[in-house]
Amino acid sequence: MNHQEATTQSYEYLEEVGLVRQARSRIQTLSNGQQQKIHLGLTFIADPELLILDEPTRGFDPVNQGLFREYLQRHLQRGATLLLVTNQMHEVEELTENVLFLRKGRRFFFGSKLSAKAKLGERCTEVTYTGQLPPSIDAWNVDVREPGRLVLRQTHGLQEANRLLDSLLDAGVNVTDFSTRMANFDEIFKDIYNDSAMTDSLVA
Structure with a gap:
């Protein structure tokens, strides 16, 4: 984006999340919840076609978790592709189509959520x-x-x-x-990693 586009989208976002008055504040002076909103804005501004997110809601309060899901669903509906790394299985249920489970650095399973439940649960x-x-x-x-x-x-x-x-x-x-x-994905996750020190899961 050029400077004008970035400025316009930034202010539109800040207006939407109620932070336009803090537009010129240093991020260190904002509350944790406000800082989370800023990080969300940096993620979604410019409508990226590919989103690679690593445990994006870690530490988020319930309000900002809901805001994250709202913005993410909006971008997915526009055709964005999501690559999500998470141990939060409710995010797998809500946000993804296919799942890849890694165990000890190797592929344990890859396929649709439905096939994962049929084969692993x-x-x-x-x-x-x-x-x-x-x-x-x-x-x-x-x-x-x-x-x-x-x-x-x-x-x-x-x-x-x-x-x-x-x-x-x-x-x-x-x-x-x-x-x-x-079985739900929480139960499947426990079965896969119960005897493993490695709890890596990549959900796409």
Whole structure:
């Protein structure tokens, strides 16, 4: 950008985030939250086509985390490409399309988020209930975590989870809640790095 373009965009940004009065202040005199906003502006000004961000929200308060996501989504909708290095798995869920997990400096997995969940995660099925479980429950590999809640332990698919539910209902168990889902990225991350001193993850 030339000087005029940079000045115009800078003031537009400062106006938007409520810092136009501090435009000529030294950054060292600003609060941490205000400094974070300045760093965000430096990241997104000039509408870059490629964003390479390394743990960009580390230390951000919730307000500035929301501001970051808003600006990032705006740039992604304009066609920008994001390369994001993060250990914050909620950012993976919200911001990325593909994921690369590195373990001990080598590629452990690369692919879409959906394929990562299918290949690296296991289905989790939990049932809460009242009443007595039938003797037939012994045929299922379940953990009774606490009175009234059980978890299907073995690797299983959606059909098997539904069969467990049907068997409980057929036996007259009063099921108060039933949930079955694929592992989320926090759980996948823990499985990959639980026995590793290296916790590098690159999400693109």
